[in-house]
Amino acid sequence: MVKIDSQTKMKFLHGFSHKTRVQILESVKEEEKTVSQIVNDLNGNQSNISQHLACLKGCGLIVGKKDGKYVYYSVRNQLVRDLLTMFDVVLEDIQNDIAYCEKHID
Amino acid sequence: MVKIDSQTKMKFLHGFSHKTRVQILESVKEEEKTVSQIVNDLNGNQSNISQHLACLKGCGLIVGKKDGKYVYYSVRNQLVRDLLTMFDVVLEDIQNDIAYCEKHID
DNA sequence: TTATTATATTAGCAATGACTAATATGTGTG
DNA sequence: CACACATATTAGTCATTGCTAATATAATAA
Secondary structure (H helix, E strand, O other): OOOOOHHHHHHHHHOOOOHHHHHHHHHHOOOOEEHHHHHHHHOOOHHHHHHHHHHHHHOOOEEEEEEOOEEEEEEOOHHHHHHHHHHHHHHHHHHHHOOOOOOOOO | OOOOOHHHHHHHHHOOOOHHHHHHHHHHOOOOEEHHHHHHHHOOOHHHHHHHHHHHHHOOOEEEEEEOOEEEEEEOOHHHHHHHHHHHHHHHHHOOOOOOOOOOOO
């Protein structure tokens, strides 16, 4: 197994650390969508969603292809799709035991 | 597939969103360790590590078993272990293309 | 029982991340 | 060309998260 640079890894994982980003990932998991479609899906605001999209792209989780005035975003590849599925599998397994982690760190 | 509550999901994913927490997960992935062993492994400070451990526990990613004055932490189960491995598999695949995401959101 | 070691918790400050609003860029259309 | 639409970017502010230092708790050892 090739060595993974820790900084790269954190950049990647950062993609999953915000609700809006995770919702975007779910929204484009099975089919590519334009920014406005995503904005609609999530009932978000354009600027905000665009910023999260830029982040997800930087994290390597999604790719965007431009077509005229639209940009179509989709999950990068099948591995990333599998990873998203895996989250749900693991969660299904542990969800009932998850204790409160309200303060997230304390 | 059972429905995953979005709040629970975010709590879970939050566990992976900080370098120290990821390092802790890696440190206890294959063998359980006491807090002080982890503090040593990571060259961290006790209070800080304790706080991250509490977070990881709250996120459902690790479990701690108390034995006398020691607490042994380990990854919750094989599924979580698999998920950690999967991160590396996916990363190996995309690591070279990951563009900068320096600002993480902008 | 006093001291020591291991871990957890709290409070306050420092740092990072996210949101909104405004504006810029780029593309097609009347 | 002027306008409208889709998306991106920037700046400023607000909110969240994380760190350090101090202290608390709990278990063992002297």
